Amino acid sequence: MADMRETILNAAQPAVQAHGYGGLSFRELGKEIGIKSASIHYHFPTKGDLGAALARRYWEEAQAALNAFSDTNADPAACLRFYTAVFRVALENGNRMCLCGFLAAEIDGLPEVVRAEVKTFVDVCVRWLATILPGGDRALAVYAAISGAQLAARSRGDVTVFDRIVESYRAAGLIPA
Amino acid sequence: MADMRETILNAAQPAVQAHGYGGLSFRELGKEIGIKSASIHYHFPTKGDLGAALARRYWEEAQAALNAFSDTNADPAACLRFYTAVFRVALENGNRMCLCGFLAAEIDGLPEVVRAEVKTFVDVCVRWLATILPGGDRALAVYAAISGAQLAARSRGDVTVFDRIVESYRAAGLIPA
DNA sequence: ACCTGAACACCGTTCAAGT
DNA sequence: ACCTGAACACCGTTCAAGT
Numbered sequence: 514m515a516d517m518r519e520t521i522l523n524a525a526q527p528a529v530q531a532h533g534y535g536g537l538s539f540r541e542l543g544k545e546i547g548i549k550s551a552s553i554h555y556h557f558p559t560k561g562d563l564g565a566a567l568a569r570r571y572w573e574e575a576q577a578a579l580n581a582f583s584d585t586n587a588d589p590a591a592c593l594r595f596y597t598a599v600f601r602v603a604l605e606n607g608n609r610m611c612l613c614g615f616l617a618a619e620i621d622g623l624p625e626v627v628r629a630e631v632k633t634f635v636d637v638c639v640r641w642l643a644t645i646l647p648g649g650d651r652a653l654a655v656y657a658a659i660s661g662a663q664l665a666a667r668s669r670g671d672v673t674v675f676d677r678i679v680e681s682y683r684a685a686g687l688i689p690a
Numbered sequence: 691m692a693d694m695r696e697t698i699l700n701a702a703q704p705a706v707q708a709h710g711y712g713g714l715s716f717r718e719l720g721k722e723i724g725i726k727s728a729s730i731h732y733h734f735p736t737k738g739d740l741g742a743a744l745a746r747r748y749w750e751e752a753q754a755a756l757n758a759f760s761d762t763n764a765d766p767a768a769c770l771r772f773y774t775a776v777f778r779v780a781l782e783n784g785n786r787m788c789l790c791g792f793l794a795a796e797i798d799g800l801p802e803v804v805r806a807e808v809k810t811f812v813d814v815c816v817r818w819l820a821t822i823l824p825g826g827d828r829a830l831a832v833y834a835a836i837s838g839a840q841l842a843a844r845s846r847g848d849v850t851v852f853d854r855i856v857e858s859y860r861a862a863g864l865i866p867a
Numbered sequence: 868a869c870c871t872g873a874a875c876a877c878c879g880t881t882c883a884a885g886t
Numbered sequence: 887a888c889c890t891g892a893a894c895a896c897c898g899t900t901c902a903a904g905t
Contacts, residue, residue, distance in 0.1 A: 517869085531798050535712040539898060550898080552870050560898065610795060617845035618787060618795040621708050631845060653842070653851070654858035661838020665830070668794035668808060674830070681831035687862040694888085716879060727879080729889050737879065 518556045530609035561624030568630035571612045572637045579641045589689045592645045604672045695733045707786035738801030745807035748789045756818045766866045769822045781849045
């Protein structure tokens with residue numbers, strides 16, 4: 514089996530996507546993976562260290578997935594369909610949020626180490642979108658619009674709300690059709 | 691001076707807009723207004739009751755403000771400038787989120803009474819936008835897009851990010867210019 | 868190297884008790 | 887009618903102690 518560090522990250526990620534950083538409990542986490550909460554601190558000295566590791570792994574995987582797709586498919590419309598599909602997965606998977614989307618809302622109460630990784634996630638997404646969309650602030654706007662669509666769909670508890678909003682973005686011309 | 695119930699709501703609102711529902715502490719709240727945390731429960735039996743009262747007051751005020759503007763100004767572009775300005779205020783005021791925007795992220799861990807008020811806030815905004823924008827899902831899309839712009843700007847700690855995103859929405863044709 | 872029990876100061880909540 | 891102190895089971899964190 515995998516090392517404990519990874520086991521902790523794997524259990525913590527869906528929890529944060531559902532309840533946020535503040536809603537993550539070391540005691541519940543320990544109960545889930547069969548370890549005492551004090552033992553988690555051996556692998557991640559503080560909650561901030563765990564949060565930062567979580568966010569870093571998240572943007573690394575997102576970056577790899579986005580680049581892998583755009584490397585073999587240069588069509589802007591196809592790339593944007595892939596991008597929205599990535600954000601849709603979180604909703605499909607237990608009506609969860611993008612990890613860094615939730616952390617962005619909580620940014621005010623986050624340790625600096627976590628904040629930095631959240632900002633990097635946004636950078637990764639916006640940089641990738643900028644290689645596909647027209648210049649200026651369009652990439653930033655699309656990043657924000659998709660985040661907002663996810664948030665709205667989640668609060669409705671209805672994935673089809675996400676689809677309808679994205680379709681409306683396309684119809685309006687914000688996203689390439 | 692105002693009654694204690696209102697004093698509590700006035701102190702709790704900016705706290706939730708900054709730290710969320712989970713980040714609201716009855717003890718800190720009590721310290722701020724000079725009352726014991728146990729006394730807050732006299733006015734609001736549970737944290738959920740306080741959260742619901744907060745969200746309800748929030749959408750009531752938003753509804754009143756939006757209607758007051760559109761009653762005397764029918765121009766779609768002007769109405770949308772007013773709408774975005776309302777969401778901008780939260781950022782200007784200590785880089786805070788829309789109260790119900792934050793609660794939407796936390797929806798999973800919210801008592802049902804709070805959830806219902808959050809949904810009503812979305813309804814209020816979308817219904818108002820629908821009286822101004824072309825039919826279909828455009829109102830829902832604009833609601834989501836502006837929420838996302840606020841979230842992105844907050845995570846950046848930079849109000850001008852909100853302005854740039856909104857301007858980009860206008861340029862793309864999502865919002866009437 | 869990795870885990871634990873016990874303690875610390877926090878949290879929302881309850882309730883008997885005060886005025 | 888309104889407020890409080892004390893208790894309850896929670897929380898992240900620390901640390902001496904175990905293996």
